[in-house]
Amino acid sequence: MTATMAPAQPASAEHILSLFPEINTSLATQTRSALKDDDLQGYDEEQIRLMDEVCIVLDDHDQPIGSASKKVCHLMENINKGLLHRAFSCFLFDSQNRLLLQQRASEKITFPDMWTNTCCSHPLGVPGETGSTLDAAVAGVKRAAQRKLDQELGIKAKQVPVEHFDFLTRIHYKAPSDGKWGEHEIDYILFIKADVDLDINPNEVQATRYVSEAELKEMFKDDKLTFTPWFKLICQTMMFEWWEHLDHGLEKYKGEKDIRRML
Template identity: 35%
Template sequence: MTPNNHIILVNEQDEALATMEKLEAHQKGLLHRAFSVFIINSRQEMLLHQRASHKYHSGGLWTNACCSHPMPGEEVEQAAHRRLQEEMGFDCPLQKLFTFTYHATFDNGLIEHEYDHVFLGTFDGSMAPNAEEVEAHGFFALPDISALIRDTPERFTYWFKMAYPTVLEHLGQR
């Protein structure tokens, strides 16, 4: 296995304990370091993307601009910039907002147990989403997103629904 297939296992204080192959960590449901990037534009609309259907979990669901795991030896913010470029085809300044921990079991038996670092950026330029990662994308008004989550929560990823209300608070929208 190459190092980029490994993720960082952590304790409840986000202290690194070990590394493990990503799929194995998700099969065992072990707590690991992750990040989620939220992007707004100058009109206070949020960038959402629909995950590619073939993703190992949550395929076809709508979520924030990007999310992933830092590689061993990689700082979380550095990883967030890397993945934003790899998934959405752009980069922008990011501000760390908060962290949270969650545990979710998916229909395919995989388990997300993440210590998630949440970042926010503002971007108005063009993007080139990676078709291997993204089926659809767009900027959406915050009230519309809130209504969609309320009315059709099954269309969104678990972590997005958990983080979104706190992101709104940071944007002064709650």
């Protein structure tokens, strides 16, 4: 996969809504319980419950169309028809400029056991986390990142104030997890520098590790380790350049308006 700034084939709101009548255009909470869903039989109960969360469904220009459950958004049969949702990838660095990585729990339905950046998740289709302008969307993903850092890693909001997150850019990528599940996201890249206390949620995270640039590059050489596709894409393109400028010069990379297409 390579990165390009060229636009992808457009998927209009009308086309997406005609394909997926289950999309809720009012961004209201879904009511159906995933616990009763045949597609999710045999998975961890807490992870099934989280499949009821509502993701923000998008057109190819990152404009919200409505909301659909996490389960609907992550089925490959829907992704292959063009269903796209909003996400974020947060990269937390400590005062030594080491990046905090997490290894996803075995209980995860998508990409279990893989190493990835500090926190990767979705803003929800609820007031405060959605937005149709770039500024509003960035504010929403920052709130979502703060919420998920606590839920996954036990990092309290006071250690990661919303105003301390830096938004760099957005990437549009698609990746299968297995034959059934996958990702198709416009992913907001957030950096934050903070020394934090961890209280790991074992249902989400099985291990964490702080790494330098050199240590991360060595991890990528280890055939025994697996990494999430979005993390690999980011590292193969801009990650190490951004990291180099973490203390001096990151300003020029912040707030990019174009979406980086990595399809």
